[in-house]
Amino acid sequence: MDLFSRSWTALRSAVADLPDEDFERPSGCAGWLVRDLVCHLVIGAQDILITLVTPADTEPTVNAVTYWQLVEPPTGEDPLDALIPRLAAAYGEPKWLKFHFDDVGSATGRAAELADPAARVSTRDEVLTVGDFLHAYVLEWTLHHLDLIAHLPSAPEPPAETLAATRELLEKLAGTPFPAALSDKDALLIGTGRRKPTDAEKAALGDFAQRLPLAVG
Structure with missing residues (x-):
């Protein structure tokens, strides 16, 4: 829960501090500008709010690691991926996108703090505890924080503890350190x-290099 709050707060602060002109710069997500990535984060925050109010009464089927799956690298042909830039452009000025992200993002942060870590929720046809669900999203927020600042060298990086936690999650998912x-x-970048x-x-990666990149979905 604490790592979720740290990663989410750091990401929200990084977005809030961006000058308007940076919204038109490329992000670390291929084909997306920074504004597109921020629009994607709005949708991610909404998904968390929806999940936190979708209780489940069955046993968990996944945890913070197995919530994620290794998938084929994105090709850019996913309909939602194509929709995001159009949604982002519809905001017009960056201030309106910033406002919406801050509004939904604040609610998401409060909901996470108020949630019972032991409660069970349902999402993506799976059941897991709130604690595991929020911990899984440390990976999402940390990787997207890196995407946000990929071409913004002066922007703050994700907290060290969330980088370490995300590395641990990815290593467990891959089954290889x-x-x-x-x-x-x-x-994480490699x-x-x-x-x-x-x-x-x-050379240091050895045979593991043949399995990269690890696309998570």
């Missing part, structure tokens, strides 16, 4: 295909 020589940030490894990093 990243080399200790890789920083948490580099492990592991998810957000940047290519150097020759030295590829």
Whole structure:
């Protein structure tokens, strides 16, 4: 719960501090501008609110790790991926997108703080505890924080503890640890295909390099 709050607060603060001109810069998500990514975050926040008010009374079927699955890397052909830029453009000025993100994002943060970690909720045809659900989203927020600042070198990075937690989640999902020589940030960027490894990093990864990138969905 604490890691969720830290990752979400850091991401919301990073968006709030962006100058308007940065919304037109590319993000770390291929084909998306920063404004498109922020629009995607609005939808993600809404999904969390919906899940937190969708109780379940059956046993959990997934946890914070198995909530995610390794999928084929996105091709850009998903209808929702194509819809996001049109939705983002409809806001017009960045201030309206910022306002909506802050409004929904604040509600999401409050709902997470008030939720019972042991309660069970249902989403994506699965059941899991609130605590596991929110911990799973540490990965989502941290990776998208890296996407947000991919071409904004002066923007603040995600908190160190959420980078470490996201690395741990990704390693458990892959069933293989990243080399200790890789920083948490580099492990995440390389592991998810957000940047290519150097020759030295590829050598350190060994056979694991053949399995990259790890696309999570």
